[in-house]
Amino acid sequence: MTLEQTATTTVDTAPWWTSAVVYQIYPRSFADSNGDGVGDLNGITSRLDHLERLGVDVIWLSPVYASPHADNGYDISDYRAIDPAFGTLEDFDRLLAETHARGMKLVMDLVVNHTSDEHPWFVESRSSRHNPKRDWYWWRPPREGFEAGRPGAEPTNWESFFSGPTWTLDETTGEYYLHLFAPKQPDLNWENPEVRHAVYEMMRWWLDRGVDGFRMDVINLISKDPALPDGATTGTGGLGDGFPHYGTGPRIHEFLREMHREVFEGRSGELLTVGEMPGVTWEDARLFTDPRRRELDMVFQFEHVSLDHGPGGKFDPRPLDLRDLKASLGRWQTGLGEVGWNSLYWNNHDQPRVVSRFGDDGRYWRESATALATVLHLHRGTPYVYQGEELGMTNAPFAGVHEMRDIESLNHYAEAVAAGNEPESVLRGLRAMGRDNARTPVQWDASPNAGFTTGRPWIAVNPNHTWLNAQAQYDDPNSVFNHYRRLIELRHALPVIARGDFRMLLADEPYLYAYERTLDDDRLLVVANLGGTPQIAALDGDWSAADLLLSNVGEPPVVNGRISLEPWSAHVFLK
Template sequence: MTLEQTVATTVGTAPWWTSAVVYQVYPRSFADSNGDGVGDLNGVTSRLDHLERLGVDVIWLSPVYASPHADNGYDISDYQAIDPAFGTLEDFDRLLAEVHARGMKLVMDLVVNHTSDEHPWFVESRSSKDSPKRDWYWWRPPREGFEAGQPGAEPTNWESFFSGPTWTLDEATGEYYLHLFDRKQPDLNWENPEVREAVHAMMRWWLDRGVDGFRMDVINLISKNPELPDGATTGTGGLGDGFPHYSTGPRIHEFLQEMHREVFEGRSGQLLNVGETLGVTWEQARLFTDPARRELDMVFQFEHVSLDHGPGGKFDPKPLDLRDLKASLGRWQTALADVGWNSLYWNNHDQPRVVSRFGDDRKYWRESATALATVLHLQRGTPFVYQGEELGMTNAPFAGVHEMRDVESLNHYAEAVAAGGDPESVLRGLRAMGRDNGRTPVQWDASPNAGFTAGEPWIEVNPNHTWLNAQAQYDDPDSVFNHYRRLIELRHSLPVIARGDFRMVLADEPYLYAYERTLDNDRLLVVANLGGTPQTATLDGAWSAADLLLTNVDEPSVVSGRIPMEPWSAHVFMK
C-alpha cells in the first residue's frame, strides 16, 4: 500500500480499490488476432469493448513475458521482453494506452519466486560453481552418503507442486537446484540482496512504463528456511511435505516491506499490489495487508477453494458442504474487518469453473452462475472476475488426457497411473478439478472456434459455445453477463457494498447463504438458495418492507420476513 492509501485509510476515506472490480485476462485463451491458435495482446486490445461494457475497473494480465512455456508463461526467460507468441512491446504499449483511454487500469502478473531455466540469470548460475550468479538460485550438493544421481540423493525430500522431487541434478556441476514447481522453474534465492535489487529494478521499469501495479504469483514462498530441512514424509515415493519450511518464511515481511520502499514509495496512490499467498491463514493475512506495515493491498487465500478436496487431494474431490463454505468466507470477512482487506474470487487460471464446481451447470446453469456471483460480489472485499466467468462458462468435457495441456494434470496422470491408479478414475478427478478447465478459449460467439481464432486453437474450444457465448448474452437482460454487469454497477454506486460491515445470518442452513451489510443508516440483505430444491428463508420481519434491488429470478413475495426461495435463486434487498 502506498503512503497516500495509508493516509486515506487513516482518515476514513476508503482506497479506490474497495469499490473496484478486477478482471483477469489469461492471454493465451482470450482472443487470437493472427490466426495462429494462441491468444495475443492485439486480441486483448480488440476485445476491450467487452470489458468496458461489463464495467470492470482493472485488468490483471497473466504473464506475457518471454518464456519457453513449460508452465504456460509462468516460467519467464526475460522479464523485460514480450513473448513473440503474444506480440511485441509495441503491442503491449498500445494495449496499455487503450486500457487507460477507457478509464481502466492494467496490472501485470509478477512471477519472482522462480524464473525459467532459460533465463540468462540461471544460465549463468549453472555455468560453474564459481559463477558470480551461483548464489542467485538454490544449489546444494547430494545428500551426505549418496552419489549424485542416486535415488534419495536429493538434498531434501520435498515434493514438488507438480509431482516428483523439488530438486533436479545438474550433470555439469554435480549439484542439485531447487524448483518448487516444474524442473524448468528454478527458485530464486531471495536471501541474496543482488537478486532482490534486480527484481526491484525490473518492477520499477514496468511502473515507469505506465502499468498500474502487480499481482504477485506465490509471493509468500520467496522466503525459505535457509537450512532447508526435510519435511514430514507423505508416503509418496518417500517424498515429504516441505511446505512449512518454504511458505511464509522467516524473512517474508522484511522482503515485502523492502520491496515497498524500493518500488512503490512515493508513487501514485492509484497503484494496486495483490499477493497470491498459498496456505496463508487469516492471522497472517492481517499482517500482509495491514496498511501501516506497507506490504500488500490484499492477498489471494486458498481456504475456500480447498473445501471440496477429498482425502486424496484436489484430484479426489468431495461434495461441498455449504455450511463449511459460509464458515470459511465468514471467518475471513470477520478477521479482516478492522485491519486489512479481502480479495473475493471463485475462478482463476488455476481453478475449475465455479458453475460446474459449486453450481449446477445443467438444469440450473444460468440460475446457479448468477446466484454464486451474487453471494460473492456483495461481500466486503475486491471481486476478481476470471475471463468467461461473466458468461457462465463451464468445465470442458475432455475426452481423455490427450486433450489436456496443463503440466500439473499431465504429471499427475502419469504418476497416478504408474502407481496403479485406475485411468478412468484419475481422469474423473482431472475433468472435475484440472486447471485446463479454466484455460479453454473464451466463447465470443457461435461460430467455429467460438470467435477465438481463425486457426487451430492451442486447446479445444468447449463445444457448448454454440449456445453459451458473449454474443448471445449481450442483449438478453436476464443473461449471466448482464447480471454480472448489474453487480458491478451496485458496487460502484453503493458505499454500503464497498465499505459496510458484514454479518452472516442463517449460518447453519445447509442450502441458504444469507448475510447483511450495514453502513450508517443503510442496510443491505443478500439471500440465496444454493441448491436445487425450493427453500424458505426466515429473516427479520422488517425486511418485508425493503426494496428489491436485484434478483436472478422472479420477484419473491415476502411476508413477515419469510422469503420463498426457488432453486438457485438470489435476491438483494435494501432499506
C-alpha cells in the first residue's frame, strides 16, 4: 500500500493537534537581528522560512515579556509588554502575522505560578501589610519562637528548585514571601480570586491579539495547601521537600476548569493549551487531558527525562537503561491510549541535548540523532522539536563555570563547592545536565558566531558550528534536518500515526526499541537499534514484504520477522 493510498483510508475527525508538530523557540538564542548578541523577535521573523521548510505547524515562544531576566525571562514584570531586549509589540504583531501567513500557529509561554519581584503587583504587595494586593502573594510571619532573619525562622522548611529556602525576608514589613524558584520570582496566591481573574483577563488580551494558545509553565504548582506544612527533611541544611504540599495541589483541577471557562470557552479558532507539570503521573495527566473535563489539551511530564538522574539528583547523572525508558514511555502510551493525550519530547530549554544525553554525539552523531527522532515522533502524541534539535545540535564544551549563565547551574555550583565537593566533579555534572546546553545559539551557518549575531553572543556559540549547521544540511538528503522533515511529513500524511493504537514490542531488549501502531487495516512498525553494536530484532509476523517508509541508514536485511540492525539505525515499515 502506498503512502498516498493509506492517507485516504480514514477520515480524520480527531483534534487538529493530533497530526501537528510543535517547534519551541527560546528567543534569546534563536536569531539576533540587531547585533547586540541577544536573539529577538525580528530575528525569529527572519528565520520563519526555516520552520516552514521543516514543516512544523505550531511555534511555541518561550517568554518575551518585560523581565529583569533573573531567570532568563521566566520572571515577568509586565505581562502585556515585550521586553526591549526582544523588540516591541509591533515587532511581535509582525511576527504573528508572518507566522500565520505561512500557515503556522503561535503559542505563548504563560508563566503565572509566579511573577518578578519587580512586577507592579508585587511592588504594591510588599509595600505594606495592609496593601490591598498583600494577599496576591504568599506572605507569612517568622516561625513561632524565631526572630525574623535568623536561621530556621522561615515559615516552612521547603527547599527551592534553585537551591536554598523558598522564603525570603522582606525587611520593610518583617514578613517572608514564598518563592518556589528564585527570590526574584515570588509565587502568586491563586487562592485569591482577584489574582485568578487578573490572569484570565491578561490571557484574553493575548488571544484577542491573535495568539493561538498557551504553554503553561509549571501550571500544576499554582494550588498550594493553604496550611503550608513542613516537608520531609532532605538533609540539605535542614531544608525539606515541600512538593507534596504544592505539586498538583488540592484546587488545581478547579482552577484549570475555571480558566477554561473564563478564557477559552466559546472562542472560535483552533487553540492549543499545554500544561507543564513536574511530578505528574499518567493517572493525573489522564484527568487533566480528558476532553470531557475541559481543562487542558495535553501536559508536559518529566518522568522519562528523570531516568538518568543518579542518587545525587540531576547533576549526578547515570547511564540510561533503555528498558526503563521503554517502560516509562510505554506506560504513558497505554495510560493515555483511550482518554487524554501525550506530549512527546526529548529536548526543551531546561534539558540537555538529546544526542549528547541519550545518543552518541561522536562516531554515530547523525545516526543517533535521527534514530532518537524516529523513535519519539511516531508514538501516539504531539511531538515537540526544540530549536536546533532538527540539526542534531550537541551539548556545549563549557571550559568552566565562568562560561555558564543559568541561575540553576550557578547556584548549584556555589552550593556544592561550598559543601566540600570537588569543583571538577561538580562541573562534570553541569556539563552533562545543565540547562545552558540547550541555550547556546542556534547554528545557522559556518560563519563567525554561526550566523546567530554580528555582535558578541550572550552565551558562547558551540565551536562545532563550523560543520554542524543548518546551511550545511538543507541540500543534503541524508541530513538530520531532512530526516526530521520526513518524520513530520509522515505524521501529516498517515492517520495511523496521529490516531492509531500503540503496542510496545521487545520490552526487555536492552538496545532495541520497537513498537507497532495500528488503525483499521494499517500496521506501522518502528524498530530501532539505540546502541553502538549490530543487533537483530526478532519480531512476530513477516515484515519482509512490507513497505519501508523511512530509514536513517538504508534498507535493512529482513527475513520474515528477523530484521538486522546496524548501530543506531531506525526503520519504519507499513503494511
